[in-house]
Amino acid sequence: MADIFERLLKNAGPLGQHRERAHGYFSFPKLEGEIGSRMKFRGKDMVVWSLNNYLGLANHPEVRKADADAAAAYGLASPMGARMMSGNSDQHEQLESELAAFVSKEDSILMNFGYQGIMSTIDAICGRHDIIVYDAESHACIIDGLRLHTGHRYVFKHNDLEDFEKQMQRATALIEKQSAGGILVITEGVFGMAGDQGKLKEIAALKNKYSFRLVVDDAHGFGTLGQTGAGAGEAQGCQDAIDLYFSTFAKSMASIGAFLAGDKAIIDFIRYNIRSQIFAKSLPMPLVIGNLKRLEMLRTMPELKEKLWSNALKLQAGLKERGFDIGKTDTPVTPVYMIGGVEEATAMVMDLRENYKIFCSIVIYPVIPKGHIIYRLIPTAAHTDADIQETLIAFTETKAKLDAGAYKVEAIPDMAEKK
Numbered sequence: 472m473a474d475i476f477e478r479l480l481k482n483a484g485p486l487g488q489h490r491e492r493a494h495g496y497f498s499f500p501k502l503e504g505e506i507g508s509r510m511k512f513r514g515k516d517m518v519v520w521s522l523n524n525y526l527g528l529a530n531h532p533e534v535r536k537a538d539a540d541a542a543a544a545y546g547l548a549s550p551m552g553a554r555m556m557s558g559n560s561d562q563h564e565q566l567e568s569e570l571a572a573f574v575s576k577e578d579s580i581l582m583n584f585g586y587q588g589i590m591s592t593i594d595a596i597c598g599r600h601d602i603i604v605y606d607a608e609s610h611a612c613i614i615d616g617l618r619l620h621t622g623h624r625y626v627f628k629h630n631d632l633e634d635f636e637k638q639m640q641r642a643t644a645l646i647e648k649q650s651a652g653g654i655l656v657i658t659e660g661v662f663g664m665a666g667d668q669g670k671l672k673e674i675a676a677l678k679n680k681y682s683f684r685l686v687v688d689d690a691h692g693f694g695t696l697g698q699t700g701a702g703a704g705e706a707q708g709c710q711d712a713i714d715l716y717f718s719t720f721a722k723s724m725a726s727i728g729a730f731l732a733g734d735k736a737i738i739d740f741i742r743y744n745i746r747s748q749i750f751a752k753s754l755p756m757p758l759v760i761g762n763l764k765r766l767e768m769l770r771t772m773p774e775l776k777e778k779l780w781s782n783a784l785k786l787q788a789g790l791k792e793r794g795f796d797i798g799k800t801d802t803p804v805t806p807v808y809m810i811g812g813v814e815e816a817t818a819m820v821m822d823l824r825e826n827y828k829i830f831c832s833i834v835i836y837p838v839i840p841k842g843h844i845i846y847r848l849i850p851t852a853a854h855t856d857a858d859i860q861e862t863l864i865a866f867t868e869t870k871a872k873l874d875a876g877a878y879k880v881e882a883i884p885d886m887a888e889k890k
């Protein structure tokens with residue numbers, strides 16, 4: 472019989488295999504100091520492009536004060552227990568109704584984490600006869616939610632409407648054959664890696680042709696898209712057709728938690744059937760009060776979203792002018808596509824961090840195909856023109872070095888934190 476732990480020690484996994492050289496640098500880096508566009512990494516000041524602090528709220532003095540006051544008033548424990556048993560409060564319910572009103576839905580439910588929330592929503596609303604049709608580039612929380620689903624699922628090619636219809640026809644035929652079940656379509660408002668919006672308007676229009684309910688994970692769209700900041704559905708003019716609208720608080724709201732909004736009767740059903748909330752302690756009061764403050768600022772300070780977009784457009788235009796491939800983004804998420812091996816990519820990131828003082832996230836094999844490198848830059852309202860200019864120069868110079876083969880190293884440089 473195999474010893475499970477022995478097997479884990481022999482094969483650390485696709486990313487874990489680099490742990491000894493990468494830990495604390497390429498993976499699990501520690502950014503220190505006040506959250507903002509410049510933070511310290513290994514003692515050096517860096518321009519940081521890795522945080523989803525879109526509106527710059529993370530360190531806003533009013534947010535910090537609201538968080539501190541709420542923590543002083545309530546501590547972290549309050550309210551104790553799950554919402555259903557003893558952990559409910561007026562403030563939790565106030566946040567739910569304010570969020571629902573903001574995204575033009577009747578009601579909403581709070582979740583402690585978006586990841587578990589989406590998984591558990593899928594589990595709560597789908598039965599074994601139901602079929603889930605979902606986008607191929609869906610976030611891991613949707614994929615893991617599908618693992619809980621005991622019925623069929625069909626994946627459509629990313630944002631490909633022709634394939635979407637093909638999968639809908641397969642799903643419809645199966646439902647008719649079973650004479651039971653319905654179809655749930657799940658997609659995203661913004662795909663967080665490439666920055667392209669989900670084709671919500673087009674999918675919504677297909678409700679005339681197929682029978683389905685639509686769930687949208689708008690983690691990156693909430694606060695960044697739409698005239699009021701209500702997200703991708705608002706931006707595309709199809710918020711009404713989204714049956715369940717989801718966002719985390721981990722991005723524009725710079726906090727923790729998430730919510731799901733929809734028709735009151737359906738949200739009530741979910742409230743009484745979502746296992747990740749029924750069997751877990753409720754969101755602590757300082758987070759609820761802190762999120763009420765953030766939502767108020769998101770609603771009343773449009774200048775934050777304007778600054779975010781002005782920075783995003785400056786960064787994206789600068790990259791395009793310099794010949795960089797930033798793909799199909801139509802949101803602030805800014806991917807930069809390059810060609811190179813894993814080792815080259817790590818040497819380039821080191822050069823960017825050590826010599827140019829630019830800190831950004833990098834995506835490499837096995838997350839994407841071998842030979843490709845994606846740098847992922849997240850502009851925020853907190854970035855300055857100087858941050859953008861320094862970054863454009865750094866990218867231009869390091870890309871020239873990459874093309875000249877200057878980063879061809881044998882192995883991933885050993886940058887692990889030595890204790």
Ligand SMILES: Cc1ncc(COP(=O)(O)O)c(C=O)c1O
Binds near residue numbers: 659663688728729
């Ligand atoms: C698209 C998407 N959905 C869900 C989540 C998970 O949210 P949370 O961090 O609240 O668990 C994330 C990441 O934060 C995300 O990017």
